Amino acid sequence: MRFSRVLAGVATVSAAALAFAGCSPAADDSQTITVVYQKTDGFVALDELFQKVKPEFEAANPGVTVELEPIVADEGDYATKLALMQQSAETAPDVFYEDTFRVRSDIDAGYLLNLDDHLAEWEDWEQFNDGAKEAGRADDGSVYAVPLGTDTRGIWYSKSVLEAAGVALPWEPKSWEEILETARAVKAASPDKVAFNVYSGKPAGEGSVMQGFGMLMYGTDDTLYDADEQKWVTGSEGFVDSLAFIETLYGEGLAPAPDVALDGSMWQKLFGEWFPGGQIAGTIEGSWSPSFWKQGGSYEWPEYVDDIGVAAFPTQNGQGDGAVSLSGGWTLAVGAQSEHPDESFDFLAMALDRENALEYNIANSQIAVRADVAEDPAYLEANPFIGFFTDLVSVTHFRPATADYPQISAEIQAATEAVMTGQMSPEEAAAAYDEAVIGIVGDENVTQ
């Protein structure tokens, strides 16, 4: 990587030398800031936000041009492309969209600008809740990224499918076993339907951890990461149990067929066909789900308000709080190599001001992290489930905020795929995971 930076440096110097040799007295005083973010056919809310902010920002800052560079890719490829862009000052973006779970890792890599000074002068910052402020904080105590919103996860179920299977509504499972029982009842009543989905496997990416394995794991008596000791946990019973639940679900044919589940675009089928068509009883999904079904969404289905029910995901045997959720969310950050850090931060601040944040949180069914947005009637009325999912914040967990997390997440995805396809038993997959974790973080950073 050093090598490419040297090359980039040489290129920059040569370009500068050529420019000076040209001796144009009217030196180019216009400034361009590049904004890089993800855009998919199911996710256009951010693109719409930036399209709206760009002309406003350019009008307010004469001489500054905003260049929007949407990357059309899934979440994993987006991260890779972004990381590759960061390798050289020539291509590194000024402002970029970044998943909270990659923030620490990318801070360590030196990609993110320390925002402390800018935030100190930004009066809106006090509107952000404390949990949200932590999302962009590094080990050095400084903040490097500002969240757009957050999310929680629970069960989304089809009232009509459950009714047809004779399940009493509202459905409020209290343990994993109750979920399996209900799923079996659905399968018995209508064998051609999908009973219950838990995202698994590598193609679903981080979704397999957030809307899958993690929801199980955090409901056991064990944990993935010992935050007090700052060590990763290996050899835990909860890990094997969580994989065993996935094995049961897929092994008994209660989940989507593994070949369908291993198509990275299964979620589109789930939102676009299965739920509207009454083909699936339930799934673990995020609070953002209505963004697809509401008016203007990718899979408009106004009847979802009546046909869909929600339930908190239970802990393994109903222990602890009885319910569990995971939270993530995305942030905006400024590039450490940006030549226009002030303008870049101003753009970020404008994109996340009260009005824009409100619009974005509604458009993308996000849980607001700004207090003034959270209490806005427009936000509360936009989506009938927002209250339920906001309440889940009380039982939610955040991913271990370590630099190694993205790699470990990838290993979890591999473990779930090995189990769902029957290539490994839960014990074997857990053992392979343990070995991989030791390889990533080293013996000294794991505990039994």
Next chain:
Amino acid sequence: MAGPVIWSVTISFTNTALTGRNAKDPSWVGFENYTRLLQDPGFPVSVWLTVVFVVASAVIGQNVLGLVIALLLGRVGRATHAIVTTIVVGAWVLPEIVAAFAAYAYFADDGTLNQLLAGIGIDGANWLYEFPMLAVILANVWRGTAFSMMVYEAALNDVPPEITEAAVIDGAGGLKRLIWVTIPMIRGSIATNLMLITLQTLAVFTLIWVMTKGGPGISSTTLPILAYQEAFKFQEIGYGSAIAVVMILIGAVFSVLYLRTLRPGRDA
């Protein structure tokens, strides 16, 4: 071309990553990536799948099928020759990504193959999921046979007809002529062809990535797929480079093997 190779080898001795502290300050780790690779349970599987893929789709599939087609083409009329050549070469001229999509559409669960099978009352398998290696091997045979065919056609044209005629007069049948006369005479072309298609097949990435993404699980993860995943999905460039270096070594071993056993002008 030495530059990238030297770069790969150098990087494979570091812990360079795309993110995290190792992206900022990579350090030398000696043979750590290689020892880790040897302990990785997925690695031997990957090596085995790579060998299966190369032997089945290149050494046997493309090579033998290419030779057979070339031999048959020597006996058919000009029209048939043109039609067969067009069909076979058609797969070769497709860009790899296009060929990969075509193969995906052919083998997919609701794809062409299963529709054809359904037409004659057979319930086809979900090829990409149940038999991923078979599907990618067949796809690579389809795509690559044209190259071998063209190499052998050219070689066979260079075999002097009087030698074959002499063999016929001596009473040699078709198969005997092939084994004792034709093949020894084109041995040099066989060696060249084998080496080229082996190296090509060893490097096949797009075809497999589009068709199966190396899955399900790791059941079609050949070394190029494994290297890509480690380097760009798990973002460990150093570790991915170590896998790339292993691939270079495997390619070198194959090349030496072919050159030594089939070197033209050396009598067996």
